[in-house]
Amino acid sequence: MLEVKGLHAGYGVVEVLRGIDMAVSRGEIVAVLGANGVGKTTLNKVFSGVIPAWAGEILFEGQRIDRATPDAIVAAGLIHVPEGRKIFPNMTVRENLELGSYRRGKPRRARNLEHVFSVFPRLRERSAQAAGTLSGGEQQMLAIGRGMMAEPNLLILDEPSLGLSPLLVEEMFTLIRRLNADGLPILLVEQNVVQSLEIASRAYILENGLFALSGSAAEVSGNPELRRAYLGM
Amino acid sequence: MYSPAIVAEAMVNGLMTGAAYALVALGLTLVYGVLHIVNFAHGALLTCAMFAVLGMEQGLGIGPYAAILPLGVLFFLLGYALQRYVIGPSSHGEDRNTLLVTLGISIVLENALLAAFRSDTRTLGGDMGFDVVELGPMLLSRPRLVGCAVALVVAALLWLLLARSDTGRAIRAVAKERFGAQVVGIDPRHIFAVTFGIGCACLAVAACLLLPTFYVNPRVGNAFVLVAFTIVVLGGMGSVVGALVGGLVIGVVESLGGLLLGESLGQLGIFLIFILVLLLRPTGLFGARA
Numbered sequence: 008m009l010e011v012k013g014l015h016a017g018y019g020v021v022e023v024l025r026g027i028d029m030a031v032s033r034g035e036i037v038a039v040l041g042a043n044g045v046g047k048t049t050l051n052k053v054f055s056g057v058i059p060a061w062a063g064e065i066l067f068e069g070q071r072i073d074r075a076t077p078d079a080i081v082a083a084g085l086i087h088v089p090e091g092r093k094i095f096p097n098m099t100v101r102e103n104l105e106l107g108s109y110r111r112g113k114p115r116r117a118r119n120l121e122h123v124f125s126v127f128p129r130l131r132e133r134s135a136q137a138a139g140t141l142s143g144g145e146q147q148m149l150a151i152g153r154g155m156m157a158e159p160n161l162l163i164l165d166e167p168s169l170g171l172s173p174l175l176v177e178e179m180f181t182l183i184r185r186l187n188a189d190g191l192p193i194l195l196v197e198q199n200v201v202q203s204l205e206i207a208s209r210a211y212i213l214e215n216g217l218f219a220l221s222g223s224a225a226e227v228s229g230n231p232e233l234r235r236a237y238l239g240m
Numbered sequence: 241m242y243s244p245a246i247v248a249e250a251m252v253n254g255l256m257t258g259a260a261y262a263l264v265a266l267g268l269t270l271v272y273g274v275l276h277i278v279n280f281a282h283g284a285l286l287t288c289a290m291f292a293v294l295g296m297e298q299g300l301g302i303g304p305y306a307a308i309l310p311l312g313v314l315f316f317l318l319g320y321a322l323q324r325y326v327i328g329p330s331s332h333g334e335d336r337n338t339l340l341v342t343l344g345i346s347i348v349l350e351n352a353l354l355a356a357f358r359s360d361t362r363t364l365g366g367d368m369g370f371d372v373v374e375l376g377p378m379l380l381s382r383p384r385l386v387g388c389a390v391a392l393v394v395a396a397l398l399w400l401l402l403a404r405s406d407t408g409r410a411i412r413a414v415a416k417e418r419f420g421a422q423v424v425g426i427d428p429r430h431i432f433a434v435t436f437g438i439g440c441a442c443l444a445v446a447a448c449l450l451l452p453t454f455y456v457n458p459r460v461g462n463a464f465v466l467v468a469f470t471i472v473v474l475g476g477m478g479s480v481v482g483a484l485v486g487g488l489v490i491g492v493v494e495s496l497g498g499l500l501l502g503e504s505l506g507q508l509g510i511f512l513i514f515i516l517v518l519l520l521r522p523t524g525l526f527g528a529r530a
C-alpha cells in the first residue's frame with residue numbers, strides 16, 4: 008500500500024536521503040531501523056508531506072503523494088505519530104484526541120474516541136487533564152490514540168519507545184503488535200533494533216541515507232554485519 | 241471631593257470605553273498568541289475600518305450598527321487574504337520579516353488614506369453620539385452602552401469559538417505545536433489566516449462601535465493600538481480573557497484618571513500601569529508563566 012522509488016530529500020543543500028526504495032503491504036509491520044541522525048525522521052516527514060521530496064516517487068494506495076500537502080496525505084489515511092509525541096500540551100487529553108479527527112474520521116468521532124479509551128484506559132481517566140502534564144508514557148499513548156482517531160490506513164510510528172522505561176517499552180511493543188493484529192499496517196521507525204525485529208515482519212536498515220540491508224525480520228536479524236554493528240555480537 | 245454618583249458614572253463610562261478597547265486588544269493578542277507576531281498594521285487596519293464605517297454611512301446610508309455584520313465579514317476576508325497571500329508568503333518563516341512586512345503594510349495603508357482623505361478629522365453625521373440613557377442618578381451615553389454590550393457579546397462568541405469549535409481547537413493547537421497540528425491534517429497557513437481574519441473582524445466591529453462617539457482621521461487607529469498594547473501586556477500576551485479584563489480595567493483607569501487629573505492627563509494612569517506590570521508581573525494577569 009506504500010511504495011517508494013528512488014526517493015531523495017534533505018535540508019538546504021544537505022542531502023539526507025540518497026535514493027530510498029521500499030514498500031509496505033497490507034497487514035504488515037515494517038521496521039525502518041538505524042542509528043541516531045541517519046535520516047529516519049526525515050523519511051517520515053517526507054512521507055507526511057511536511058518537507059518536500061527532491062526526487063523520486065511515493066505511492067500510497069496507488070496514488071502519488073510526493074507532491075501532496077500534509078492535510079491531503081492525512082485525508083488519504085497515511086497517519087504519522089511523530090517522534091517526541093508533538094501532542095498539544097495546552098489542551099486536554101480529550102481535545103487532543105478530538106483534534107485527531109480534524110481532517111479524517113470526524114463523522115465517527117464519538118465511536119472512535121470510545122475505541123481509543125478502551126485501548127488506553129489511562130487516557131479515559133485523564134481525559135480532562137492538560138496533555139502537557141501527562142507522563143512520558145501517557146503522552147506516547149495519547150499521540151498514538153490521536154493518530155488512531157484519524158482511522159489510519161497506515162500508521163507511521165516514529166520512535167514510540169524513545170524515553171520510556173524498559174517496562175513501558177515492553178508494553179509499547181506489545182501494544183503495537185496488538186494494533187497490527189487488529190488489521191492496522193504499521194511502519195515502525197526505531198533505534199531499538201532488537202525489540203523492533205521481534206514484532207516486525209520485514210525490516211530496512213538505514214545508513215548514510217541508503218538502506219544498507221533489507222529483508223524479512225528473520226533474515227535481517229540473522230545478518231552477521233547487523234549483529235556486529237547494532238547488537239554488539 | 242467628587243460625589244459618589246459622579247465617580248460611579250465615570251467608572252461605568254470607563255467600563256464602556258474599555259469594552260471597545262478590549263475588542264481592539266483582542267485582535268492584537270489573538271494574532272500574537274497564535275502567529276507569535278506583533279502586528280504593526282493593527283492600528284492602520286483599525287483606521288481603515290473606521291473609514292469604512294464612515295463610507296457605509298455616507299455612501300450607502302447604512303448606519304454603524306447595521307454595518308457590524310457586513311464589515312465584520314469583509315474585514316475577516318481582508319485579513320484572511322492579507323495573511324495568507326501577503327504576510328505569510330513574504331515572511332519566509334522568519335518573525336523579524338513579519339515585523340517589517342506588517343510595518344510596511346501600515347505605512348502603505350496610512351499614506352493611502354492620507355492621499356485619499358487628507359488629514360482632516362471627520363465624524364458621522366447626525367447626533368446619535370449625544371443620545372443618553374438615564375440609569376438611576378447616572379446619565380449614560382447610549383452608543384457607548386450599545387458598544388459595551390456588543391463588545392461583550394463578541395468577546396463571548398470568540399471565547400466559545402476558541403473553546404468549542406474544531407477551528408478554535410485548531411487555532412489553539414497551531415499556537416503551541418505546529419508540527420503536531422500538521423500531522424492531524426491542520427493546515428497552519430489556513431489557520432494563521434483565519435486567526436488574522438478574526439483579528440481584523442474584531443477591528444471592524446470595534447470601528448462600528450467607536451464611530452458614533454469618536455472621530456476618524458488617517459492616524460486615529462494608532463492611539464487605540466497604543467492603549468491596546470498596554471491592555472495586551474496587562475492581560476497577558478495571547479490571553480483572550482486577559483484582553484477583555486485588561487480592556488475594562490484600562491477603560492476605568494483612563495476614565496477615573498480623566499476625572500481626577502483632567503482629560504489631558506487621564507491616560508497617564510494607563511502608562512503607569514503599563515510600566516508597573518512590566519516591572520512586577522511581566523506575564524500579565526492571565527498570561528502563561530514561562
Ligand SMILES: Nc1ncnc2c1ncn2[C@@H]1O[C@H](COP(=O)(O)OP(=O)(O)O)[C@@H](O)[C@H]1O
Pocket residue numbers: 018023041042043044045046047048049050
Ligand atoms: N530541520 C533540519 N534542518 C537541517 N538539518 C536537519 C534538520 N532536521 C534534521 N536534520 C539533519 O538531518 C539528518 C537526519 O536527521 P533525522 O532524520 O532527524 O535522523 P533520525 O530520525 O534518524 O535520528 C541529521 O544529520 C540532522 O542533523
Ligand SMILES: [Mg+2]
Pocket residue numbers: 047048049090165166
Ligand atoms: Mg528521528
